[in-house]
Amino acid sequence: MAFNTLTEVQEQLREGKLTCSALVEEHLKRIEENQHLNAFLEVFAHDARSRATVIDQKIKRGSSGKLAGMIIGIKDNICFKGHKVSASSRILEDFTSLYSSTVVDRLLNEDAIIIGRLNCDEFAMGSANEFSAFGPVKNPLDNTKVTGGSSGGSAAAVAAGLCHVALGSDTGGSIRQPASFCGVVGLKPTYGRVSRHGLIAFASSFDQIGPFATSVEDAALIYEVMAGADEYDSTASQREVEKTDFSATSDKPMRIAFLKDALTDPSLDAEIRERTQELISQLQEKGHTVEGVSFPWMDYMVPVYYILTTAEASSNLARYDGIHYGQRSEKATDLESTYKLSRTEGFGDEVKRRILLGTFVLSSGYYDAYYGKAQKARRVVKEETEKILADYDLILSPTSPHTAFELGKKQLDPTVMYLEDIFTVQANICGNPAVSLPLGKHSNGMPFGIHLMGRAWDEKTLLEFSAQLMNNN
Amino acid sequence: MEDILKNYEPVIGLEIHVQLNTLSKAYSSDATEYGAMPNTQVNMISLGHPGTLPRVNEKVIEYAVRLGIACNCTIRERNEYARKNYFYADLPKGYQITQDTTPICNGGYVEIKDADGKDKKIHLTRIHMEEDSGKSIHDIDPFNTLIDLNRAGVPLLEIVSEPEFRNGQEAYNYLAEMRKLVRYLDISDGNMEEGSLRCDVNISVRPVGREKFGTKVEVKNMNSFRNVQKAIDYEIKRQVELIESGGEVVQQTRTFDAARGSTMVLRAKEDAHDYRYFPEPDLQPVIVREDYISRVKDNLPPLPKELFNKYRELGLNEYDASLLTESKEVALYFENLISHTGNYKAAANWIMGPVKSYLNDKAMHIEAFPITAEKIAQLIEMVDAGKVSNSAASGEMFRALIENPDQDPATLAKEMNLIQESDAGALMEHVHAALAKYPEKVEEYKAGKKGLLGLFMGEVMKLSGGKADPKVASKLVQQELEKQQ
Numbered sequence: 001m002a003f004n005t006l007t008e009v010q011e012q013l014r015e016g017k018l019t020c021s022a023l024v025e026e027h028l029k030r031i032e033e034n035q036h037l038n039a040f041l042e043v044f045a046h047d048a049r050s051r052a053t054v055i056d057q058k059i060k061r062g063s064s065g066k067l068a069g070m071i072i073g074i075k076d077n078i079c080f081k082g083h084k085v086s087a088s089s090r091i092l093e094d095f096t097s098l099y100s101s102t103v104v105d106r107l108l109n110e111d112a113i114i115i116g117r118l119n120c121d122e123f124a125m126g127s128a129n130e131f132s133a134f135g136p137v138k139n140p141l142d143n144t145k146v147t148g149g150s151s152g153g154s155a156a157a158v159a160a161g162l163c164h165v166a167l168g169s170d171t172g173g174s175i176r177q178p179a180s181f182c183g184v185v186g187l188k189p190t191y192g193r194v195s196r197h198g199l200i201a202f203a204s205s206f207d208q209i210g211p212f213a214t215s216v217e218d219a220a221l222i223y224e225v226m227a228g229a230d231e232y233d234s235t236a237s238q239r240e241v242e243k244t245d246f247s248a249t250s251d252k253p254m255r256i257a258f259l260k261d262a263l264t265d266p267s268l269d270a271e272i273r274e275r276t277q278e279l280i281s282q283l284q285e286k287g288h289t290v291e292g293v294s295f296p297w298m299d300y301m302v303p304v305y306y307i308l309t310t311a312e313a314s315s316n317l318a319r320y321d322g323i324h325y326g327q328r329s330e331k332a333t334d335l336e337s338t339y340k341l342s343r344t345e346g347f348g349d350e351v352k353r354r355i356l357l358g359t360f361v362l363s364s365g366y367y368d369a370y371y372g373k374a375q376k377a378r379r380v381v382k383e384e385t386e387k388i389l390a391d392y393d394l395i396l397s398p399t400s401p402h403t404a405f406e407l408g409k410k411q412l413d414p415t416v417m418y419l420e421d422i423f424t425v426q427a428n429i430c431g432n433p434a435v436s437l438p439l440g441k442h443s444n445g446m447p448f449g450i451h452l453m454g455r456a457w458d459e460k461t462l463l464e465f466s467a468q469l470m471n472n473n
Numbered sequence: 474m475e476d477i478l479k480n481y482e483p484v485i486g487l488e489i490h491v492q493l494n495t496l497s498k499a500y501s502s503d504a505t506e507y508g509a510m511p512n513t514q515v516n517m518i519s520l521g522h523p524g525t526l527p528r529v530n531e532k533v534i535e536y537a538v539r540l541g542i543a544c545n546c547t548i549r550e551r552n553e554y555a556r557k558n559y560f561y562a563d564l565p566k567g568y569q570i571t572q573d574t575t576p577i578c579n580g581g582y583v584e585i586k587d588a589d590g591k592d593k594k595i596h597l598t599r600i601h602m603e604e605d606s607g608k609s610i611h612d613i614d615p616f617n618t619l620i621d622l623n624r625a626g627v628p629l630l631e632i633v634s635e636p637e638f639r640n641g642q643e644a645y646n647y648l649a650e651m652r653k654l655v656r657y658l659d660i661s662d663g664n665m666e667e668g669s670l671r672c673d674v675n676i677s678v679r680p681v682g683r684e685k686f687g688t689k690v691e692v693k694n695m696n697s698f699r700n701v702q703k704a705i706d707y708e709i710k711r712q713v714e715l716i717e718s719g720g721e722v723v724q725q726t727r728t729f730d731a732a733r734g735s736t737m738v739l740r741a742k743e744d745a746h747d748y749r750y751f752p753e754p755d756l757q758p759v760i761v762r763e764d765y766i767s768r769v770k771d772n773l774p775p776l777p778k779e780l781f782n783k784y785r786e787l788g789l790n791e792y793d794a795s796l797l798t799e800s801k802e803v804a805l806y807f808e809n810l811i812s813h814t815g816n817y818k819a820a821a822n823w824i825m826g827p828v829k830s831y832l833n834d835k836a837m838h839i840e841a842f843p844i845t846a847e848k849i850a851q852l853i854e855m856v857d858a859g860k861v862s863n864s865a866a867s868g869e870m871f872r873a874l875i876e877n878p879d880q881d882p883a884t885l886a887k888e889m890n891l892i893q894e895s896d897a898g899a900l901m902e903h904v905h906a907a908l909a910k911y912p913e914k915v916e917e918y919k920a921g922k923k924g925l926l927g928l929f930m931g932e933v934m935k936l937s938g939g940k941a942d943p944k945v946a947s948k949l950v951q952q953e954l955e956k957q958q
Contacts, residue, residue, distance in 0.1 A: 077524075078524075079523065079524045085523065085524075087523070092523065095523070097522070097523070097524070098517050098522060099517050099522075101524060196524075196526060197524065197525070197526055198524040198525075199524055200523040200524050201523075201524070201755075203754075204754035204755050205754035231528065232526060232528065233526050234526070234527075234528060234529060234755070234756055234757050235526075235754075235755060235756070235757060311751060312751075312754055314558075314749075315556050315558050315567070315568050315749070315751070317567075318558060318560065318566065318567020318568060319521045319523070319565060319566050319567045321560060321567060323562050323565075323620075324520060324521065324565050325520075325522070335562055335618075339560055359749065362558070362749035362750075362751055363747055363749060364747050364749075367749075367751075371751060
């Protein structure tokens with residue numbers, strides 16, 4: 001039942017073979033059985049049950065919304081009125097949100113059931129979900145392995161069938177990389193497509209909310225409900241959201257580029273390279289044009305990403321100061337010690353590392369050399385990527401250079417961890433939409449994803465082609 | 474000391490913060506009323522709660538453009554916002570949203586009088602939009618600092634002048650001009666005591682003739698125009714004395730102690746913040762187009778300078794014109810008044826005479842003045858037509874109208890028996906009666922004792938019960954006496 005698409009679930013609901021209440025119970029049971037994964041930080045059992053009763057009645061009356069029957073988990077950096085939201089940090093451990101994020105409001109308006117909040121890296125900073133103040137998430141496919149991050153709880157919950165769909169946020173690959181590690185679909189929409197109102201900010205000009213699902217169709221449905229202009233987020237675009245249409249299975253030949261350097265990168269696992277090449281051949285056989293292009297800016301992307309995101313983060317996280325809300329150190333005696341002790345006790349090492357880095361790159365005397373230069377490099381990467389996408393519909397690559405690694409293995413060296421994002425950051429630097437599709441299976445037993453990046457605002461082409469690719473594999 | 478001071482040239486620049494009187498905050502929909510209960514005008518955005526994003530209040534842009542036009546600035550088309558990062562207890566987000574490299578207004582100038590009363594232009598460097606912090610209150614609770622976040626996020630315009638002031642008086646005049654301007658533009662209360670207008674000063678001194686600037690000191694925390702003036706004059710003297718005694722001015726921020734009339738160190742240069750400005754990623758740049766600027770310009774309220782020129786053209790002298798434009802409300806009342814009467818001089822005299830003295834007595838603003846401009850205009854017309862005397866209009870009638878502003882002035886004059894008789898027929902009877910009463914005096918008059926005219930006039934006035942128009946009556950008496958000759 002957990003792996004059915006929503007269309008199938010809703011058919012059964014309409015025919016009376018299934019109720020939302022039964023669905024909720026089933027999922028609560030699965031969550032209970034999978035507690036060892038540490039995917040959920042909190043289960044909203046009471047809430048979910050009472051909403052299920054209401055929605056069941058709506059279904060009987062024929063007045064239910066588009067998402068009736070859909071059980072959703074939300075990453076613990078998305079605000080839901082009256083519920084705790086901690087960004088997996090001690091500093092917000094007991095913080096309750098006064099309001100709901102736009103995405104939560106829109107999902108609830110369509111009768112989705114939100115079943116709980118999902119573990120993640122602290123303030124979404126990390127690529128293994130090992131930087132949560134509340135412990136790492138285990139990969140449901142192999143409990144000795146990581147889920148990837150930062151939206152590890154979301155990926156694990158969907159992969160283990162603890163919810164139909166989960167929301168994550170993606171700043172440099174935080175949806176797509178864990179989707180790859182856990183074998184599910186992960187979508188990062190175009191920057192500005194989905195309102196960030198109610199998303200706890202990591203790096204404001206990179207962050208974007210997106211769904212995890214077991215099918216492209218479900219991901220697309222959730223995306224379409226969430227997307228579109230929002231008066232509470234002035235960076236959310238006014239553009240109309242084009243509806244995907246999966247019934248029109250056109251075999252229209254596509255022009256697809258792959259970055260030659262990405263496929264020859266020495267860090268890339270051999271089996272993943274082979275599978276990617278196999279897919280390329282398969283697409284070519286089907287009449288699509290797939291060509292390698294050179295992109296000499298590959299090496300700049302991860303540094304650009306880390307300079308700009310940490311700069312924004314250092315400012316975004318200044319509000320967690322122990323004064324107005326959140327954790328205040330009990331040892332604090334005055335204003336300065338309130339800041340120092342609350343932040344020292346409240347933030348984990350990785351968050352501190354990034355605040356320090358971001359503060360440094362914005363400091364007077366260093367701004368031009370780091371932040372200023374990175375801004376310029378970001379523009380170049382964006383322009384050059386747009387040039388490729390003027391010629392091609394999509395850019396294809398692996399999502400990650402390897403499959404899920406062992407828990408505790410890489411945490412020791414942050415610079416190694418930072419290379420996790422090598423294939424995914426481009427979409428965040430440029431703002432383009434991208435998906436990770438679970439199209440690979442490694443001989444080590446673990447899944448891996450194939451990554452597609454589309455033109456800005458053209459999620460429709462990206463998603464329709466993704467569905468086609470999934471159906472053919 | 475006076476002589477020594479003459480050898481130095483003070484270089485002074487002012488930074489004014491004007492709190493805008495918009496109904497809601499700069500980046501959220503909270504109300505902004507002054508004096509509300511602490512922490513009642515706060516929503517999750519002003520509280521800086523996790524996940525909240527700023528929303529631009531378009532009124533702030535309009536107000537900035539208004540001030541920019543009034544100060545002859547260039548208005549920037551593409552306006553970016555920036556974050557100024559620092560930790561303080563009344564700054565919930567840990568940063569202030571402001572503008573850094575792209576201020577909305579650039580250049581421009583304001584015309585003031587210098588200390589000798591001569592015209593002087595003060596050029597502006599920039600005007601930019603930003604948000605206020607909350608208030609830290611240190612003097613209510615003996616053990617804790619209390620925080621009121623009602624003010625957090627209230628929109629401000631920061632007006633930075635070029636360092637063109639030479640003394641405290643000029644700074645005073647500039648502040649008064651700026652306050653007048655923001656009140657005319659209806660963008661701020663411009664009230665220094667309530668904090669809706671604040672001023673920081675940068676001062677250095679250099680020997681006359683030297684090009685290189687001296688070391689700059691910033692002075693903060695002045696709560697009145699006079700204190701700004703005093704702080705500047707004190708600081709000039711302090712710096713000159715320091716240099717004269719072989720010392721050196723060090724770059725620092727000082728605070729003005731109004732009780733002592735002196736400045737004291739607040740923080741040294743080494744303690745200056747590194748604000749780590751960077752572009753605000755949560756707000757799209759705002760594009761201010763030409764047609765928008767023209768629309769704002771077309772709807773701009775009249776400015777003091779324009780009204781001053783207009784009144785001069787209407788024939789008022791410089792003194793009257795400048796007094797009438799001193800406050801916007803007075804000017805608006807006058808504007809209203811002269812839309813009902815063409816006697817501008819009389820209108821000006823009324824405002825500056827009976828109206829102002831009444832307001833002064835009652836310590837009242839003209840907005841609360843009970844008599845409408847239309848009725849004052851009727852009084853002026855009645856005096857001009859000779860129906861009532863000027864002293865009756867500005868005395869008894871004025872007082873009666875204040876008591877009961879709904880009365881019609883014409884009816885009132887009748888009821889109060891103040892209508893002057895200027896009708897020749899009715900008056901003539903009194904003239905005949907007066908002359909008949911004193912036949913021998915008439916003879917004396919004829920013999921050349923012209924001073925007796927007053928006696929006959931007195932009699933006529935007595936007979937008419939004081940209502941005879943003296944001008945008309947005097948003419949009739951003389952005519953009648955000549956006839957009898």
